[in-house]
Amino acid sequence: MKTLLFSLLALTISSSAAEPEVIPIQVRENLRIVYQVTDDMAHEGVNKGLFYARKLINTYEKQGIAADQVHLHLVYHGTGIAAVVNDAARKRLGVDAANPNGEILAELIKRGVQVELCENTMQQKGVKPTELMPGVKLVVGAFPRLIDLQLQGFAYIKFE
Numbered sequence: 001m002k003t004l005l006f007s008l009l010a011l012t013i014s015s016s017a018a019e020p021e022v023i024p025i026q027v028r029e030n031l032r033i034v035y036q037v038t039d040d041m042a043h044e045g046v047n048k049g050l051f052y053a054r055k056l057i058n059t060y061e062k063q064g065i066a067a068d069q070v071h072l073h074l075v076y077h078g079t080g081i082a083a084v085v086n087d088a089a090r091k092r093l094g095v096d097a098a099n100p101n102g103e104i105l106a107e108l109i110k111r112g113v114q115v116e117l118c119e120n121t122m123q124q125k126g127v128k129p130t131e132l133m134p135g136v137k138l139v140v141g142a143f144p145r146l147i148d149l150q151l152q153g154f155a156y157i158k159f160e
Contacts, residue, residue, distance in 0.1 A: 028065050031153040034073045036146055039160050040082040040095070047083035049159045050104045053113055064138050067112055073149055075110075077082050077118035077142035080159075081125055089131035102133060109135035118142035 033056070037049035046049055053074055060070050076084050082095045090099055109115060119138045122129070129138065139145040150156050 002020045014031055014050050019151045025060075025063050026067070028063075029062050031052050031060065031065070031070045032059070032149075032152065033071070034075060034146060034149040034154040034156055035058065036156065036158045037074055037076045037080040037083065038078040038158070039080050041160070042100070045100055046104050047080075049076070049080070050083065050108060050115075052100055053108055054104060057108070057113065059154070070112070071154075072112075073114040073116060073145075073154065075139065075142050075149075076117070076136075076146050077121040080129060081117060084115060085127055085131050088135060089127045093125060093127075105133050105135065116145065118145070133152050 035049050035053060037047070039048075041048045053072060057067070057070060061067065079093075081089050081100070082093050083101050084105070085093070085099065087098050090097070103106065105115060114135045114137065115133075115135060116139045117132065118141055120141050122132075122138065132138075146156065
């Protein structure tokens with residue numbers, strides 16, 4: 001009896017150790033995503049929002065989803081401004097390190113990602129439009145932009 005019980009227990013344990021099922025992506029076209037990035041927190045040497053934007057784009061690509069089906073916007077405001085401005089502006093903002101995001105910003109913009117900065121934040125921080133990294137666009141305000149995109153059906157993700 002004990003042998004049968006141990007055999008059943010071993011069978012249960014071995015079957016539960018099997019590979020879990022990977023749930024496939026269901027929606028494969030007209031993907032709409034907006035990231036709210038409020039901080040210049042780094043992840044693997046670059047801004048966290050930019051890092052995860054590239055990771056998301058790469059994941060969709062590996063799943064065979066065409067780049068023109070992914071509509072990703074990153075809306076920066078608050079201290080996140082330091083991720084999308086040049087070195088001189090970063091220094092005035094109190095960030096001594098050079099901006100490490102130039103390469104990933106250029107890559108994402110080339111891949112169709114919209115990188116946007118709140119004009120109100122820019123003005124409050126004393127940053128000039130000429131101090132933005134190439135390809136960064138201005139929006140009248142982060143919150144109105146986030147609301148607008150969500151009302152258009154964009155999935156919302158917040159980075160802090």
